[in-house]
Amino acid sequence: MENRAEQYYPTYTFKKRDVLLIEFEEAQSIANSQTKLYGQVANILIAVVTVLIPLFFETDKGKSQRVLNIINNNSILFSAIIFCFGAIIIRYFVELQKQITFNARKVVTLRSLLGLDYGTIQLTLPNWRVEGAVNPFAIKFFTGWFSFGSIPFWTLTIGVNVIWGLSTFNKSPFTFNTFLNEILYVPLFWYYGNIIITLFYTYIFRTNLNDRHETNYLHFTKALTRVFGLRLVDNFEYVLYRAKLSYIELDRLQVKYDSLKKILIQIEDREFEKHKGISFKALFRGILSQFRFFRRRFEYIKSGGSTITMQLNRTLFIPSNQNRLKRKLFEILFSIWLNNQFSKEEILKMYISSVRYEKGVLGLANAIKYFFGDIHKKELSNEEAFFLVERLSNITSKVKWDRIKHLAPRTALQIEDIKLERIYKGLIENGKLKEE
Numbered sequence: 001m002e003n004r005a006e007q008y009y010p011t012y013t014f015k016k017r018d019v020l021l022i023e024f025e026e027a028q029s030i031a032n033s034q035t036k037l038y039g040q041v042a043n044i045l046i047a048v049v050t051v052l053i054p055l056f057f058e059t060d061k062g063k064s065q066r067v068l069n070i071i072n073n074n075s076i077l078f079s080a081i082i083f084c085f086g087a088i089i090i091r092y093f094v095e096l097q098k099q100i101t102f103n104a105r106k107v108v109t110l111r112s113l114l115g116l117d118y119g120t121i122q123l124t125l126p127n128w129r130v131e132g133a134v135n136p137f138a139i140k141f142f143t144g145w146f147s148f149g150s151i152p153f154w155t156l157t158i159g160v161n162v163i164w165g166l167s168t169f170n171k172s173p174f175t176f177n178t179f180l181n182e183i184l185y186v187p188l189f190w191y192y193g194n195i196i197i198t199l200f201y202t203y204i205f206r207t208n209l210n211d212r213h214e215t216n217y218l219h220f221t222k223a224l225t226r227v228f229g230l231r232l233v234d235n236f237e238y239v240l241y242r243a244k245l246s247y248i249e250l251d252r253l254q255v256k257y258d259s260l261k262k263i264l265i266q267i268e269d270r271e272f273e274k275h276k277g278i279s280f281k282a283l284f285r286g287i288l289s290q291f292r293f294f295r296r297r298f299e300y301i302k303s304g305g306s307t308i309t310m311q312l313n314r315t316l317f318i319p320s321n322q323n324r325l326k327r328k329l330f331e332i333l334f335s336i337w338l339n340n341q342f343s344k345e346e347i348l349k350m351y352i353s354s355v356r357y358e359k360g361v362l363g364l365a366n367a368i369k370y371f372f373g374d375i376h377k378k379e380l381s382n383e384e385a386f387f388l389v390e391r392l393s394n395i396t397s398k399v400k401w402d403r404i405k406h407l408a409p410r411t412a413l414q415i416e417d418i419k420l421e422r423i424y425k426g427l428i429e430n431g432k433l434k435e436e
Helices: 002-008 017-057 063-073 075-113 119-123 148-168 178-183 189-207 216-228 236-252 258-268 280-288 292-298 308-317 324-341 344-354 364-372 382-392 401-410 417-429
Strands: 356-358
Touching: 017 148, 075 148, 075 189, 148 189, 189 216, 216 324, 236 308, 236 344, 236 364, 258 308, 258 344, 258 382, 258 401, 308 324, 308 344, 344 364, 356 364, 356 382, 364 382, 382 401, 382 417, 401 417
Parallel strands: none
Antiparallel strands: none
């Protein structure tokens, strides 16, 4: 249990298991009660809409007819009130859904800390529900347009649209002025109102059920990937959580890698602090570097022109072995989103702690272990930092001395050739690298 807790929740501490168990039971109880409340309120809402709509079809004289006459005489005002009331109710359901999700995630997290893992029993207990999940991020705020959680949205959207249509059908919004009514009469006034209601409710419901780093721009970009047939990882939030956890682990192990940050920016992305995730200058240079003529003329190294942010997107979200042009396009689109979600320092840390330094060696912690051994309180020298940065963009395990001589002058930090050569020679002798 301790190993699992340290691995997934390294900053969480507790002294007594009994206290953790009590918290787990309370979170589970709250999640269950909120789910029941959500269902009960949804049922009440359906009942209210079911009772309200028939008023428009009531033909018997009496109280119902008087209510109907009042509604007909003030149809625009009545519809506007219903519209606003519906928006408030949707917002309430959104907040309730978020509370249910937070508590469900807490249940899964505490279950993991207690050492409970259902394993293969997930064949009967689905791993995307609180009953069988081991990953809290598998439980999402928005579960789909046709899921149980979306019932209030559909009830209100359809109900308010029907009420609006019955109240405003064949009526002009300018009935208060005969002249305007004749000139500006809009036969489809009710139809435009239905469109506005639907779009507004959809925006309120979906936007407010975004996860921590989700945005409407991200949803649109993901939809484009489906159109272009590009595969992505399933759960962006979980991937980001693991990436942030990786650099937290470096801090916990007291690894000092400031020199690597500086060399990385100087070699890979000099305008990193200035651009907004994309450097069109670097992209253009990357295109030119594909041609031998320009590589010789301008001393370019063959590259894709990706910024650090673009490379991080490719590493985290876009599986390899796909069309390079498609990947590059969506690296650019996702970089705009990622740059708005995190600070430059966070992006740099996630990059360093997540990217590949060698075949099967992902992240700085693993790279230090693989190449240099002990990681605890490790302070990277300038030569070690340069070596690791050079390995980032080298997709083979071969040492290319010409490439090393070309990259070394790019950094302002002092690099001693003898020490650097010793690092490469030692790893070649150990069989971890091959000399080209």
